Amino acid sequence: xxxxxxxxxxxxxSETLWxxxxxxxxxxxxxxxxxxxxxxxxxxxxxxxxxxxxxxGYCITLLRNLCLDRIRRASRTVIPEVLPDPPVEGxxxxxxxxxxxxxxxxxxxxxxxxxxxxxxxxxTLDGLSYEEIADRTGLNYLTLRVLLSQARTxxxxxx
Amino acid sequence: MKTLEEIEQLSxxxxxxxxxxxxxxxxxxxxSRLRMTLAAQEFLAGEEAEKARPVRWFPYATLATAVAAAxxxxxxxxxxxxxxxxxxxxxxAEVEKAFQTISDKMSVGVDLxxxxxxxxxxxxxxxxxxxxx
Numbered sequence: 001x002x003x004x005x006x007x008x009x010x011x012x013x014s015e016t017l018w019x020x021x022x023x024x025x026x027x028x029x030x031x032x033x034x035x036x037x038x039x040x041x042x043x044x045x046x047x048x049x050x051x052x053x054x055x056x057g058y059c060i061t062l063l064r065n066l067c068l069d070r071i072r073r074a075s076r077t078v079i080p081e082v083l084p085d086p087p088v089e090g091x092x093x094x095x096x097x098x099x100x101x102x103x104x105x106x107x108x109x110x111x112x113x114x115x116x117x118x119x120x121x122x123x124t125l126d127g128l129s130y131e132e133i134a135d136r137t138g139l140n141y142l143t144l145r146v147l148l149s150q151a152r153t154x155x156x157x158x159x
Numbered sequence: 160m161k162t163l164e165e166i167e168q169l170s171x172x173x174x175x176x177x178x179x180x181x182x183x184x185x186x187x188x189x190x191s192r193l194r195m196t197l198a199a200q201e202f203l204a205g206e207e208a209e210k211a212r213p214v215r216w217f218p219y220a221t222l223a224t225a226v227a228a229a230x231x232x233x234x235x236x237x238x239x240x241x242x243x244x245x246x247x248x249x250x251x252a253e254v255e256k257a258f259q260t261i262s263d264k265m266s267v268g269v270d271l272x273x274x275x276x277x278x279x280x281x282x283x284x285x286x287x288x289x290x291x292x
Contacts, residue, residue, distance in 0.1 A: 019178040
């Protein structure tokens with residue numbers, strides 16, 4: 001599924017999905033986190049999304065499972081009397097590292113000036129060419145390249 | 160108070176219906192933040208792909224060798240002909256010498272090719288003789 005189609009089909013569901021997450025989790029920030037997690041899962045597996053007949057039903061089912069997992073994880077988080085063995089290095093560490101890197105990049109994107117953020121999103125997420133971005137933003141080619149380069153440098157510093 | 164089991168038993172449609180019966184206010188800019196999250200994810204994926212790509216060292220090695228060779232040629236004293244002359248006669252003489260050198264080398268090359276041709280003809284002639292017999 002192309003980025004354009006993904007954004008046309010799945011992003012408009014975000015508000016409804018947040019309502020569902022909020023209904024289950026009863027916490028606004030937690031609900032947003034769950035929706036974010038869902039969208040990352042969908043995005044990473046977007047090649048397989050073309051075969052989904054009911055995107056909304058699919059998303060709600062996935063989201064419900066994610067929310068229930070969160071509740072179960074939270075209820076298990078009690079201080080143990082005996083400290084468990086340290087986890088084996090590998091996939092779990094990689095996943096944590098990945099989440100931390102993503103959080104850092106996300107913070108960096110949020111802190112970018114508006115124009116840099118807009119250009120970066122259009123290029124990275126929407127996959128637009130420089131000409132298309134120039135048409136859409138009214139920026140000239142050189143300014144566009146400079147803004148994009150500055151944004152990327154800023155993000156690379158963060159990871 | 161809803162339980163996890165109740166939530167698990169609801170269909171997607173029922174869950175949506177219950178969630179939107181008395182809707183809470185969706186945080187402002189949710190969609191925009193989601194777009195940013197996806198952009199961050201895509202940026203990271205791009206960076207990782209970049210890191211995973213093997214370094215194409217061959218062009219750099221070739222370039223470095225060429226630069227080193229050129230530096231040696233220029234830096235070593237007495238190597239190579241002088242390339243500018245104040246006196247046109249000297250310049251002409253130098254060009255003539257250069258052509259003579261090329262010609263000598265080519266003559267040697269041509270002789271070598273002739274020699275190789277003659278050597279190559281030996282088995283061919285032998286085969287020819289065998290066929291005639």
